[in-house]
Amino acid sequence: MKKLAILLITLLGASLATTAADDAAKVIKLEMTEDVGPALWIKTQHAFDMASRDSADMVLIHMNTYGGAVVDADSIRTRILNCDIPVIAFVDNNAASAGALIAIACNKIYMRKGASIGAATVVNQSGSAMPDKYQSYMRGIMRSTAEAHGCDTIINGSDTILKWKRDPQIAEAMVDPDVYISHLIDTGKVLTFTSNEAIKYGFCDGLAENINEVIEQSGYHNAIIKEYEPTGLDKALGWLMNPALQGLLIMAIIGGIYFEMQSPGIGFPSVIAVVAAILYFAPLYLEGLAAHWEIAIFILGIVLIVVELFAFPGFGVCGISGIVLAVIGLTLAMIGDFGGGHTPDISPDDIVKSFLLVTLSAAASIAGCIWISSKFYTATIFGNRLSLTASQQTEDGFVAVSPDLKQFIGKEAVAATVLRPSGKISIDGHYFDAKSVYGFIDKDSEVEITGCEAGQLYVKPKSDK
Numbered sequence: 001m002k003k004l005a006i007l008l009i010t011l012l013g014a015s016l017a018t019t020a021a022d023d024a025a026k027v028i029k030l031e032m033t034e035d036v037g038p039a040l041w042i043k044t045q046h047a048f049d050m051a052s053r054d055s056a057d058m059v060l061i062h063m064n065t066y067g068g069a070v071v072d073a074d075s076i077r078t079r080i081l082n083c084d085i086p087v088i089a090f091v092d093n094n095a096a097s098a099g100a101l102i103a104i105a106c107n108k109i110y111m112r113k114g115a116s117i118g119a120a121t122v123v124n125q126s127g128s129a130m131p132d133k134y135q136s137y138m139r140g141i142m143r144s145t146a147e148a149h150g151c152d153t154i155i156n157g158s159d160t161i162l163k164w165k166r167d168p169q170i171a172e173a174m175v176d177p178d179v180y181i182s183h184l185i186d187t188g189k190v191l192t193f194t195s196n197e198a199i200k201y202g203f204c205d206g207l208a209e210n211i212n213e214v215i216e217q218s219g220y221h222n223a224i225i226k227e228y229e230p231t232g233l234d235k236a237l238g239w240l241m242n243p244a245l246q247g248l249l250i251m252a253i254i255g256g257i258y259f260e261m262q263s264p265g266i267g268f269p270s271v272i273a274v275v276a277a278i279l280y281f282a283p284l285y286l287e288g289l290a291a292h293w294e295i296a297i298f299i300l301g302i303v304l305i306v307v308e309l310f311a312f313p314g315f316g317v318c319g320i321s322g323i324v325l326a327v328i329g330l331t332l333a334m335i336g337d338f339g340g341g342h343t344p345d346i347s348p349d350d351i352v353k354s355f356l357l358v359t360l361s362a363a364a365s366i367a368g369c370i371w372i373s374s375k376f377y378t379a380t381i382f383g384n385r386l387s388l389t390a391s392q393q394t395e396d397g398f399v400a401v402s403p404d405l406k407q408f409i410g411k412e413a414v415a416a417t418v419l420r421p422s423g424k425i426s427i428d429g430h431y432f433d434a435k436s437v438y439g440f441i442d443k444d445s446e447v448e449i450t451g452c453e454a455g456q457l458y459v460k461p462k463s464d465k
Helices: 002-023 038-053 070-081 098-105 132-147 168-173 195-200 211-217 232-240 243-261 268-286 292-311 317-335 348-376
Strands: 025-032 058-065 087-096 108-111 116-118 151-156 159-164 192-194 223-227 412-415 422-427 430-436 446-453 456-461
Touching (some): 025 038, 025 211, 038 058, 038 232, 058 098, 098 116, 098 132, 108 195, 108 211, 192 195, 211 223, 232 243, 232 268, 243 348, 268 292, 317 348
Parallel strands (some): 025 223, 087 116
Antiparallel strands (some): 116 192, 412 422, 446 456
């Protein structure tokens, strides 16, 4: 009997534990303690995907940030507003600037004592306020985010009053110092709430000192917390999608192509350009921003540029079309996939910013390449490896332009250098300028002289008829 009682108690305990586990709320915790940027946007997407797969009851954002990039904050707040799972923010000290926008998008906000939220004015790298064009956009998304949580319509006699859960005007005052709200904020100041002030004006749902208190105040007394841990790939993709690094990669692509055009064959500059292109497009493709056709546009543009440089004299329609396509491919890859029968939710500002990043980086790369060429290709520190310093002596077989070059027409010669299409040929140990009638001719190839014009011989491969 004693053994039977122990067995029954054990089974009962296991059953109760299983029931408790089944009844426990599933909470996905997302740490948001870094600057808002591409890395955080990638982490947010994957955390919300995990919450959807696990059928979570709540997504808890543990926030302590001073802000960051507006475009990534806008993407995060849109993902929060469109999420079917309740999203709770725990402001553990700071939700400033872009962080305030993200917090306001959440269904509920809890704050630690002494925490603050607000100060969402758009600033540049030096901390100075950006022009009103940017402030206007930020004011708009702050208002619309607050409005997304709805309002109650109160009818008082003949008056109809809208009582917002989160007042859009207060949200705007966190951006615009010109907003005046009686008994709250005067003009000339940007609004930032303390935790108690945020509770008073509806921008905080309660005080909490830790994650467990937040979960309990949200109505869950038994919860299983699963924290999203970004993978190494997530971190790498976020780093590669940093706009500053993207600008450097564009410079490397353009610079590699430029220097490759200055030397025969496929060499180190080509490797640099290809690696930079892979590092530029790979994270954008993996994150669903760059589509196959956008990458194909870029490749087609590069092919047209190469064809223009090596197959046709001068620089015309083919080359210009190649430049335009390359710029379009690089720009569109940044701002979203237009395929699949839909248009991504982007603003004209997104297109302008991406276009400027591409064009300014390309211009800087070309200017830098020209400067490097002028400085280092003639620098004696590199010796003859980067610059040609040898003199062409008559006793070595080099001769000036001869007036009787027509005597060589119909004769055979050997390509002394690569003709792409111009170069030098050797006739009986003497060197002459020559130009290929079409295409490239490799060094040491046998050629046939077909004509002479302006002191230059024209040749074609000997095998051609």
